[in-house]
Amino acid sequence: xxxxxxxxxxxxxxxxxxxxxxxxxxxxxxTGNKKxxxxxxxxxxxxxxxxxxDTVPVHCPVPLGVDPAAWKPSRDEIALxxxxxxxxxxxxxxxxxxDKASLPASRVVDVSAGLxxxxxxxxxxxxxxxxxxxxxxAHVDSHVWMDPTLAKRQAFxxxxxxxxxWPELQ
Numbered sequence: 001x002x003x004x005x006x007x008x009x010x011x012x013x014x015x016x017x018x019x020x021x022x023x024x025x026x027x028x029x030x031t032g033n034k035k036x037x038x039x040x041x042x043x044x045x046x047x048x049x050x051x052x053x054d055t056v057p058v059h060c061p062v063p064l065g066v067d068p069a070a071w072k073p074s075r076d077e078i079a080l081x082x083x084x085x086x087x088x089x090x091x092x093x094x095x096x097x098x099d100k101a102s103l104p105a106s107r108v109v110d111v112s113a114g115l116x117x118x119x120x121x122x123x124x125x126x127x128x129x130x131x132x133x134x135x136x137x138a139h140v141d142s143h144v145w146m147d148p149t150l151a152k153r154q155a156f157x158x159x160x161x162x163x164x165x166w167p168e169l170q
Contacts, residue, residue: 038084
């Protein structure tokens, strides 16, 4: 997969983000659905808010100071995610609750999808596996947004998701 050109992405954002504020007040979309985005992770909320500006409310129910990897939404919060017109999840094995929440696949975007080959792996030296001796277990380092190149690609995925959901904002 070809990587988005950073300069082209910045130019695109500079041209189209100011235009996103033009027009109506953005409460109701062309299909009659309310415009709002629910995100599962505070940095995604910041990325999304920078992309949509004031045109679409962005909600992140993860309380400040709570580890997003350990956070589990309440039933009411899951209902908000289930009915949101657009849901952005970080992916990269961060949100263990997402697969169990019955979120509508047509409205959920994993902003780390397609980046898997570039995830850092964390290896934990392990315990004994019988007579074979030492073992180790690797898992994905879910801090994808900390890599500037991957963060740009996540932002681009958000931009594409917003444009696909609300073409009038492109």
